[in-house]
Amino acid sequence: MRPARHLIAAAALLVLATSAYCAEVAKTTVKVGFLSTLSGPGAGLGIDIRDGFNLAMKTLNGKLGGLPAEVIIADDQQKPEVAQQVTEKFLKKDKVDFMTGIVFSNLMLAVGPAVFANQTYYISANAGPSQYAGAECSTFYFNVASQNDGLHEAVGKYVQDKGFKNVVLVAPNYPGGTDAMSGFKRFYKGKIGEEIYTKLGQLDYAAELAQIRSLKPDAVFFFLPGGMGINFVKQFVAAGLSADTQLFAPGFAADEDIIKAVGAPMLGMFNSSNWAHDLDNAENKRFVADFQKDYGRLPSLYASLGYDAAMLMNAAVRDVKGKLDDKTAVRRALEAKRFKSVRGEFTFNTNHNPIQNYYLRVIGKDAQGRITNKTMGTIFTNHPDAYVAQCKMQ
Amino acid sequence: MTQLILEQALNGLQFGLMLFLLAAGLTLVFGIMDMINLAHGSLYMAGAYLTAAATQASGSFMVGIATAMLATAVLGALVEVTLLRRLYARNHLAQVLATFALILIANEVVRMIWGAQPVLLNTPEELAGPVRIGGFLYPAYRLLIIAVGALVAGLLYLLVSRTRVGMWVRAGASNREMTEALGINVRLLFTAVFAAGAALCALAGAMLGPLLAVQVGMGESILILAFVVIVIGGIGSIRGALVGSLLVGLVDTLGRAALPSLLRTFLSSEIASNLGPALASVLIYVLMASILVWRPEGLFPARS
Amino acid sequence: MSERTNDSAATLLEVRAVSKHFGGIYALNAASLAIRADEVHALIGPNGAGKTTLIHALSGALALDAGQVVFAGDDLIGRPMHERVALGLARSYQITNVFSRLSVLDNVTIAVQGRVRDWGSSFSFWKPFALDSAIIDEAHALLAEVSLGDFAMRRAAQLSHGQQRCLEVALALATRPKLVLLDEPMAGMGPDESARMVDLIESLRGSVTMLLVEHDMDAVFRLADRISVMVAGRVIASDEPDVIRADPEVRRAYLGDEI
């Protein structure tokens, strides 16, 4: 045991020494730290990102930019402190080249400073907190998904355009929830019947639904991720509110995982998304088909984002020819984004958040009788986020 | 406005009665055996998962509930006989820790069998919609919960206050030695009470499963509430558990509904929307703390 | 201290018409009692007469519903137990109530240590107790006094029943009380052990006033300077042993043909 350890230590020192001397030399393997929520009520989202990422790795034969890749997968349990501990391990022990996977913005904000300080590139496959799009933007942060407000803005725009006059907003009482409301309100200018804040993780909405009933709105916009959304929709329908009130949600509250859990009550619900499984492009068709073959279910937005994150890494490693220690080169390669996304074209803004289209989807039955999302049209074309002006990235 | 209050009151009643199903078993176990059982919530979780599994297998929600209640009662009796029995004579700290360990084990076992994601358990088709009562719509399923809860509460009250078994149970709660001296097989009584409590847990889990979510950890949040209920009501008292349940159910529901708008009348909208939910979620704990400060043994202490 | 005056001795404890009821049952029903300084005062009566309730009430473990209690000029009503102890009122328990998992010596040192007037409060966090030799010496002396000197290092739970009863009394004495309430000190003792307890109480006579609740009539009549008789929550008689023995009401209500 002991001699072995000495041997390892010596070997490690040797590796360290060589890498210090030959900083510009191409790496032999690429290490990716994949940190996501894989257990607990929010697990469905993380699992989808992971499966999407893994599918991309499979498509790429386990290589990123032609180099063998090692993906270390870890669960953050949706707890900021766990996320931080794992991140510390990724950065200091495993010395990963990229990190990705985080679902929840609060976890992103908790680990971001350490990642950026360590000059490790973070490719966000979901979390897009306004801070990292605006004042606290970083050269090491690339958001392949969307800035958090994007989907809410899109719903707000659509609700405004459709002429709804009295809308009730429901979101959990946490920063992500208030951001959702302000995103919605940025484009919806009509009357807000009430802004209802619920406890994060709340599962019974009886009190809120009674309140909605008494307010008689013509539309309800809710942002309740994961299980919270499932329950809200079920109880909304059971309370008989769906007859007079139209439900709207951002795409991640009306995605395939939720549809699977709720079923028929979701029918007819409008939502916004920057991706849809029926988008008509070659990459997407291949992705959706492969995903269904491997996992036996329709991919969700999250899965597509995990897939794109891997593809972006692949492109960057390929473009710098494996010289990952040249941070500036890696940055330029990432910014150039030379790969075809499953959502069609998008580009990175100066704050490394995407400029992209947002689509309107409605939940209905497809040709095979499955309840699923159908793309109805485009709400925003090449839409940037609202915070880019605050980003002072050089 | 009256309609809103009425609907909220019904919601509070529904929540309170479900809490009572959990609290009833907990308070008796607590009162008779002087045993803190944190794993009570795990029985609730087990009940919900078993209902989901049995419903899926049989296609009938009723069969699912019956199976789950029976299976959970057996499970409860098994746990009582093999493990909890050894803890009665120990101090509260040991009981808290041992049953905390049971929570960890139960959660992990469920995760191994059913996975980390919530399991699907839907409301029976015919109850999924609303019914019209008076002038407004109310979810049919919630009405059913109220009916079942009220029925069980009534039966339990009759059982405890009118029957011989009930007399033993009450005697056991107020004075264990005396009960033993009367020649009652207290061990068997304990096991029976525990199994019955487990069955009630399963019923609560089965009824709430379709409404909330059948997921790992579902027992813990409601367990704390059940403890709040029995501490408010007075440990060992069925009447206390009922009063406490309804109190907690109503205060929680009405607080969440009314506090934010109430605060808005004398605070700025910004502060009110921030503070309202915060205060609403601590309301029941404030209730409990003030009751305990006022009456350190709860509203209806079973022991004098 | 040993000088005893028979008639006009100062009243140390004055209990005036105290009542306590549980639900509808009166455990104490306007009971009155006066205890003179330095006497051994026995309190007798049938089971359920309210003797232990009175002890609980005097020591502060139970709050009274009505009545007055004056101890050495201080009104005791509303005072918590520990303040009464500081005023010089200590008690022993009917059911042995010692620190069973501590050593016999630790039992007594912790009791001696509690005397704020001699050592100050125990809010002393840094100095090792082992350096408080005055307290430890006094504890040893007290153990010798109750014949437990040889058992100082035993765990209290390992003592015999009789020894535990002695330790119980020692704990009460360690507070250096003016008045000690002894709640059936001979409960459950064999004849030999009882005799030793009688000797112990006898040896304390004059150094401390004692209110003795006891069922052992031989011991009561041997030890008591005066006897009070309680029946159904009231004190029906309070006088010297000979008078009590002859009191027809007492005989009818309690003593019967025993004597």
Next chain:
Amino acid sequence: MGFYTTSTPRRIAAIALLAVLVGLPWMLQAIDQSFYVSLASRMLIFALAATSLNLVIGFGGMVSFGHAAYFGIGAYCVAILAEGGIVSAAYAWPVAIAVAALLALFIGILSLRTRGVYFIMITLAFAQMVFYLVVSLKTWGGDDGLSLGHRSSFGAFDLKDDTTFYFVVLALLAFVLMALDRVAHSRFGRVIQSIRENETRMEALGYPVFSYKLVCFVIGGALAGLAGALLVNQTGLASPNLLHWMQSGTLMVMIVIGGVGSVMGGVVGAVLLMSCEEAFVEISPHWQIGLGLVLLAVVLWAPLGIAGLVGWGRERE
């Protein structure tokens, strides 16, 4: 469970452990695993938190189920002060301790009126109140917690360096343990241990039991506040999960595994539990079953914890 005493073997073992802990950073450096220095810091901080709870439960006999409140509030104090520009440990840490102590004073005054189960539940209720308040208040980051940009400044020491930080934590823990050992043998320590043994008898011996319990409770809260202040420096985040009741439960688990009422119990338990976590997570995602079973076994067969098993805790009965 008699009074806690420190025997010579116990002292030797404690000194040996200290020596190992002092040498740890160099040992880790030798095998190129310096990453583990910060893990070790975290363990020592949790050891401090568990020790503070052990004072309350193990020595004072008050089974508090809300200790996470003081732990968490200490962390939040440092983070909130840092937001306001106060980053010096000389101010921030004492404030964290004082606020935690005040919270414990308030909760203690109200809770210590109750006994047994009611005490357990009322302390839990107060901790839940603090938890929900913190989660709901957006100014304190709500559910996201409040991050601490930089570690506190600490005179000439640079806490940003993991090894320096480790030594500061180690020094504080060592001091607290030594102090606890002294307190256990002081008059105060004997009083609270006697109250644990027989509260009514202590009252009947003239001790104002409530005051002693309250002081013990407040000291425990204050030390937990210090642990919280250190933890937020270690992780850089004041998370609401620090206030969650499961955190109170975990601290309890630590002292029960380590040894209730033993000065080293909290340290042994924290180090053991956290190392097991580190190790088990690698082995199986279902490692919590193992933890549950171990905990059950400890409660059933080794009620004095590991410290008791190796004769390092109080004497066995």
